[in-house]
Structures are given as C-alpha cells and as structure tokens.
Amino acid sequence: MIQFSLKCDNDHRFDSWFKSSAAFDDLQARGHVSCAICGSPRVEKAMMAPRVSTRDTATVHDQGQDRDRPKTNANRPLSAPASAAEQALADLRRKIEAESDYVGDRFVEEARRIHDGDSDARAIHGEARLEDARQLIEDGIPITPLPFLTNRKAN
Template structure:
C-alpha cells in the first residue's frame, strides 16, 4: 500500500492510499482522485519521506503553530492556510450536517417558508438558494446560513 501526500490546486492537503503508483496515476487520469474538501480533481503529489524507524528515541517535539493569530486578524482565513487538523475538523462537521439534515435541493427557500408559516412540520433541512432568495428569507425573519459543503461530506470515503 502506498500512502501519498496530495494537494489540490486550492492548497488543501490530504492523504491518499493506493495499491501502487500505477494505481494512483490510473485513478487520477480517470478523475477519481478528488480533494475531500472542495472536490477539485487537479491533484498533485507532494514531496514526502517514508518514516524510518531507526531506534527507540523519543520523537522530537513538533513546533507549535500560531495559526490562531490568523483567525484573530481582520483578514479572512483561506482554507488552504488552515492546518490539516482544522481541515479535517471542518470535513467532520460538514459530514455531521449532511447526516442530520434533509437535502431539499433547489426547493430550500420554499420549504423554509412553509415551515416558518406552519404549513409543514419543522425539520432540519439544507439545500440551495440564490443570494436574493437568502436575503428575502432573512427579511421575512427566517434564519438561514450559507454553508458550503464539500462533495466529500456527502459520500462515504472508500
């Protein structure tokens, strides 16, 4: 089994497991290798070194990243600058949202209105709405929140 460090064109870093280099190249050519955060198929291998167990030495302490200071600034944090642990946490959260909501697709605005007016039973929904529809819902007092969900959150990873 080959474990490869991969990166999409948006800078998201992730790991892929393949039977061989040929297996990786074949899957990449067929568009089967996708970023789990943004579904980008433009994937590159990153340089990686195999872990060699050369003795029973204590592992060196990893330097502590100061990623919190980025979040505290006025500049928005790009997903590609987030540490892999935060990217993984975001993907886990997105999967929970998908697992606990019903996808109503483009009917989102209509379903939200019907629930708000008591025409149908309230339930957790997600779907697509235009920016104009979202603003109209907010003007009507219906709470909505844009939440871009990566394609990988909607399916089981193999």
C-alpha cells in the same frame, strides 16, 4: 499499498493511500481524487521523502527531517482525524447530519418547496449541480455548500 504526499492547486498538503502508483493515476484521470481540505479536484503528487521506520516517529519530526508534516501518533487508527481541522470537520458533519434531513438529489426541488411554503420549514442537506445551486442563490433561496461529501458519496 503506497502512501503519497499530495498537494492541491490551493497549496493544501495531505497524504493518502493508494493500491499502487498506477491506481492513483487512474483515479486522478477519472476525477476521483480531490483535496481532503477544500475538495479541489486539481491534485498532484507532492515532493516526498522516503519513510524510515523508527521506534518513535516523533523522533524523525523533532530532528527537522520532515518539518512540513504534522506529528503523528503511529498507533492512531487511520479512521481517526489526523488534525484539529479534520476533527472540526468531523464534528460539523455529525451535527449537520443529526440536525437536518438528507434529501439526496432532490435538494434543489425541496429547497424551493420549503422557500415557497409548500413544504414544512426544516434544515435539509443533499446534492445539487453547480448551475442549480447558483440559480437557488440568485432566486434568493439561502443555501451554502458543505465542506465534505455525504457518506453516500464518500466511498
């Protein structure tokens, strides 16, 4: 496994692990790499400094050798949010998933049915093509994109 520092076209910086450099290149070429912050598919490797194992990773940060990286807890599980922004997104995701119905690829159809009164009014979330979402908005149906992928598409 190799960890890369990545950067999107909106200058968001984040790290991710890959099986190898070739695996990153393959995933990127197939459009499976996106920004962890804004979702942009235009991601490239950023300048990286080699990691040196130390007893306390905060020591490296305090010495200014890695100023742009947030301080990390070496014992933090990889599944735990690394920043307040990631925690806020995780909280938002839990709230949306708990308080709305997942309708999958039937989102456009169901949003129209709810708007037209043909289905019970309720909060829903799902997937839609950009053109279809744009059409819903033009037709006066209030929708908003979510800042994360559904669990069904995250892995």
